[in-house]
Amino acid sequence: MDISFALTGKGYVIVAADTTAARSIVKMKVDEDKIKVLSPHLLMAYSGEPGDTVQFAEYIERNIRLYHIRNTYALRPPSAASWIRRSLADSLRSRRPYAVNLLVGGYDTSTHTPHLYWIDYLGTMSEVPFAAHGYGAYFALSLLDRYHDPEASVEEGLATLRRCLDEVAKRLVVTPEKYKVKIVDKDGVREVEI
Amino acid sequence: MARRYDSRTTIFSPEGRLYQIEYAMEAISHAGIVIGARSKDGVVLAAEKKVTGKLLDMSGAKGQSYGGSGEKIFLLNSNIIGGVAGITADANSLINYARQAAQRHLFMYNEDIPVELLAQRLCDLKQGYTQYGGLRPFGVSLLYAGYDPHYHFQLYHSDPSGNYSGWKATCIGANNGTATSLLKQDYKEDISVADAIELVLKVMSKTMDSTTLGSEKLEFATLTLDAEKKPKAKIFNPAEIDALLHKHGLAKKDEERDVAAPVPSDQTL
Numbered sequence: 007m008d009i010s011f012a013l014t015g016k017g018y019v020i021v022a023a024d025t026t027a028a029r030s031i032v033k034m035k036v037d038e039d040k041i042k043v044l045s046p047h048l049l050m051a052y053s054g055e056p057g058d059t060v061q062f063a064e065y066i067e068r069n070i071r072l073y074h075i076r077n078t079y080a081l082r083p084p085s086a087a088s089w090i091r092r093s094l095a096d097s098l099r100s101r102r103p104y105a106v107n108l109l110v111g112g113y114d115t116s117t118h119t120p121h122l123y124w125i126d127y128l129g130t131m132s133e134v135p136f137a138a139h140g141y142g143a144y145f146a147l148s149l150l151d152r153y154h155d156p157e158a159s160v161e162e163g164l165a166t167l168r169r170c171l172d173e174v175a176k177r178l179v180v181t182p183e184k185y186k187v188k189i190v191d192k193d194g195v196r197e198v199e200i
Numbered sequence: 201m202a203r204r205y206d207s208r209t210t211i212f213s214p215e216g217r218l219y220q221i222e223y224a225m226e227a228i229s230h231a232g233i234v235i236g237a238r239s240k241d242g243v244v245l246a247a248e249k250k251v252t253g254k255l256l257d258m259s260g261a262k263g264q265s266y267g268g269s270g271e272k273i274f275l276l277n278s279n280i281i282g283g284v285a286g287i288t289a290d291a292n293s294l295i296n297y298a299r300q301a302a303q304r305h306l307f308m309y310n311e312d313i314p315v316e317l318l319a320q321r322l323c324d325l326k327q328g329y330t331q332y333g334g335l336r337p338f339g340v341s342l343l344y345a346g347y348d349p350h351y352h353f354q355l356y357h358s359d360p361s362g363n364y365s366g367w368k369a370t371c372i373g374a375n376n377g378t379a380t381s382l383l384k385q386d387y388k389e390d391i392s393v394a395d396a397i398e399l400v401l402k403v404m405s406k407t408m409d410s411t412t413l414g415s416e417k418l419e420f421a422t423l424t425l426d427a428e429k430k431p432k433a434k435i436f437n438p439a440e441i442d443a444l445l446h447k448h449g450l451a452k453k454d455e456e457r458d459v460a461a462p463v464p465s466d467q468t469l
Contacts, residue, residue, distance in 0.1 A: 077317065079350050081309065088310035116349035
C-alpha cells in the first residue's frame with residue numbers, strides 16, 4: 007500500500023512518500039520515514055515487501071556511505087543509481103531476491119543538474135522527470151504529465167505535488183493520512199511540511 | 201653477509217629499509233624518461249623510447265591503434281592515459297590490470313573510473329608485494345594523466361612501494377632530477393594545454409641523450425575535452441609527433457630525417 011512520488015524542477019528534486027506502516031488490515035504506525043538520505047545530495051524513497059525494504063535500504067545506505075568515506079567524495083547520482091540498480095538486479099538472480107521499488111533523486115554538484123531515477127524490483131531503471139510507485143501512480147501520473155514543468159520553482163513543484171496528493175486522497179479507497187516530503191538541491195537535503 | 205636483508209621483499213633491514221623496493225626504484229631510474237604536465241584545460245604526457253635498433257620492425261606501430269601503439273604510453277580507460285617507466289614486461293601486466301579495474305568500475309557504476317581511484321587500485325596491488333613475500337615487486341613507476349568530474353584534470357605518479365601522489369608536473373625515469381628542476385623552473389600556474397605541450401617538449405629535448413628529437417625516440421599523448429565536454433585522449437602517431445616537433449622547431453633537419461618517416465600529406469594536427 008506504499009505510495010511514493012518524486013518530481014524534478016529547476017535545480018531540485020522533490021521526493022514524497024506516505025508514512026504508514028501496515029500489516030495485513032492493521033495500521034501499525036503513521037510516522038514511518040520511507041525516504042533515506044544516502045549522501046549529502048542524494049535521496050531514496052523505498053517501498054515494497056515489508057522487511058525487504060528496510061534491509062535493502064540500509065544495505066544501500068551503508069555502502070554509499072562507505073564509498074563516501076573511502077574516496078572523500080560521494081558517488082554522483084547517475085553512478086549511485088546505476089550501482090543501486092545493479093544491486094537489485096544481482097539480488098533478483100539470487101536464491102531470495104529483494105522485492106523493493108525505489109525512487110532515487112539527487113543533485114549532481116559537479117554538473118549542477120538534478121537527476122531522478124525510477125527503479126523497480128526487477129532492476130528496471132529509467133531516468134525520468136517525474137515518477138511514482140504504488141497505487142498513487144494510477145491517479146497521479148496523468149496529473150504530473152499535465153502539470154509538470156522542468157523549469158518550475160520549488161513552490162510550483164510543491165503545488166504540483168499537492169495536486170497529486172489531493173487526487174489520491176479523493177479517489178483511493180484506503181488513503182494514507184500523512185506524507186513525508188524531502189527536497190534535494192545545491193544546498194543539500196531538507197524536509198518540508200505539506 | 202651483505203645480502204642478508206636483500207633477498208626478500210618483505211624483510212626490513214636493521215636500518216628499517218626494504219632493499220628490494222629500493223632496487224626496483226633503481227631499475228626505474230635507468231628507464232626512458234616519462235614527463236607529464238597538467239594544465240587547466242588538458243594533461244600532457246611525453247616519453248622517451250630507449251632502445252631503437254635499426255633492425256627492429258616498427259612497421260606495425262605506424263598506424264594508430266586504439267590503445268596506443270607504443271611501448272611507453274597506453275590508454276588505460278577513455279578518460280585516463282598512462283605512461284610507464286621500468287621493466288616493460290611488468291608494465292604490460294600492470295596496464296592489463298588497470299584496464300580491467302577501469303572496466304569493472306564502468307560495469308558497477310556506469311561511469312568512467314575517477315583518476316585517483318584507478319591509481320589506488322594499482323597501488324593496492326603494488327603494495328601487496330611489499331608485504332606478502334616470496335615474489336618480486338613490480339619494477340614499474342607509472343604516470344596517470346586523466347580527467348574526472350570531481351577534480352577535473354589530474355596527474356598522478358605511483359612507484360613500486362605502492363605510494364602515489366598528485367602533481368602539477370612531474371617525471372619518472374632516467375635524468376628525472378634534471379627534468380624535475382627544469383619543470384620547477386618553467387612551470388607556471390594556469391598554463392594552457394598548448395603551453396604544457398611546449399613545456400614538456402622543451403624539457404624532453406634538454407634531458408634526452410640525443411641532440412635532436414624524432415618520432416623514433418619519442419612518444420606523445422594529450423588528454424583534453426571535446427566539444428561535448430567529454431574527455432578525449434589522443435596518443436600521437438609517429439607522423440603526428442614529427443609534425444609537432446617541426447612546429448616547435450625541435451625536429452631534425454630535413455637532410456637528417458629518416459627516409460622511412462615522411463609526413464603524410466593527409467595528416468594534420
